[in-house]
Amino acid sequence: MGHKVFAVETGSIADQLGIRPGDELIKMNGDRVIDWVDYQALSSQEKMNVTFLQNGEEVEYEFEKDDYEPLGITFDNDMLGGIRNCANKCMFCFVDQLPSGCRETMRVKDDDWRLSLMMGNYVTLTNVSDNELDRIIKRQATPLYISVHAMDPELRVKLLGSENAGKLPFQLIKLAEGGIQFHAQCVLCPGLNDGEALIETIESLMDLAPSCLSLALVPVGLTGHRNGLDKIRPYTKEEAKKVLEIAQKYRKIALRELDTRFVFPSDEFYLIAGEEIPSDSEYEDYAQIDNGVGLVRSLIEEYEYAYSELAPKYKKTGRELRSVTIATGQSAQPILKKLMDDHPITSLNIKVIAIKNRFFGETVTVAGLVVGNDLISQLKTQKTDAILITECMLRSEKDRFLDDVTLEDASRALGKPIVPVGRTGEELLNALIRQAKV
Secondary structure, X not given: OOEEEEEEOOOOHHHHHOOOOOOEEEEEOOEEOOOHHHHHHHHOXXXXXXXXXXXXXXXXXXXXXXXXXXXXXXXXXXXXXXXOEOOOOOOOOOHHHOOOOOOHHHHOOEOOHHHHHHHOOOEOOOOOOHHHHHHHHHOOOOOEEEEOOOOOHHXXXXXXXXXXXXXXXXXXXXXXXXXXXXXXXXXXXXXXXXXXXXXXXXXXXHHOOOOEEEEEEEEOOOOOOOOOOOOOOOOOHHHXXXXXXXXXXXXXXXXXXXXXXXXXXXXXXXXXXXXXXXXXXXXXXXXXXXXXXXXXXXXXXXXXHHHHOOOHHHOOOOOOOEEEEEEEOOOOHHHHHHHHHXXXXXXXXXXXXXXXXXXXXXXXXOHHHOOHHHHHHHHOOOOOOEXXXXXXXXXXXXXXXXXXXXXXXXXXXXXXXXXXXXXXXXXXXXXXXXXXXX
């Protein structure tokens, strides 16, 4: 079974060869094309031998092209053959803690190394066979993003609820020897994979550098819907401090020995511990920002720089003609409030309101998990002209919250416009300036 051609770009290599919609791609340079990864790797070569199924017959084409020159083909599917689902039963799985009423797409548990390559999704590798691991190396599918959690095989089996979880140290060594680089993460649970177990994990991963590029430390996310699940509690302030102490020790060692700090605790660990967020330079290239590592510092740096470039007429204090509310999670509220207080905008009265997460449970304090109904119930008496939210609260189409409430419905219920804002500091400032101009 091949991959059916949906369209061919006029004047492209495929067009010149006579490839037409409906033809099926079978092989490239002797290899059967399994998925998008195979296609990308094989089509990048200069000398090509390509087999198509045309009118029921296999036809071979040999040609040369420039390195990485596209063939000009669009296929009628994503060439993935379906997303590979998670086979684990993790003690801390967030999907298992979802309340009723969530958007159904949140309940999908994917664990597909191809999405790790394409989109930066974290994967556990427990559903990757030895043959598939060889294919990762053969195709040089790098970098990957790997959920390590613990390098001790027995502990990892316990955490992930899968016997295959214990294979990870051998898988990582094989990937490293095969030229594959990866970023790692550990979701830490108090008393389970922190302390001595965390030290072992950090040291083992540092031994795999530079194949292992970085390690993010993230506190376990717990909702108020854990009936029947393993007993795990959130981090206390003192426990978070101990994690940061271990991280800091190895950050110093890594900077000296590897020329990178290597270990990057998430913003949430600093907020729980009541510690100052590290400086901009300490996040290096912000490689783990999508994992909540450096989001706060990045926002502050970008906002302050953009504000410094702002025309003086927008920086005056005095009469406030318009009120704007920034609705956010409890973790970010103090940071955003200080940022707004320190950087006034002409004619705007800016309030930063922390939304308690009653949908997932009040232990969930991040802005990205604030839902529509919580916004409605907690802002219905708020006197304001507009409400700004981070677009992270919405699905990719930017029209629906995680509890399936639409942006339009929430705005109608509050009788005020709700304005989604990008996650950068510059985007936040620009959104506020637009409100000042209304």
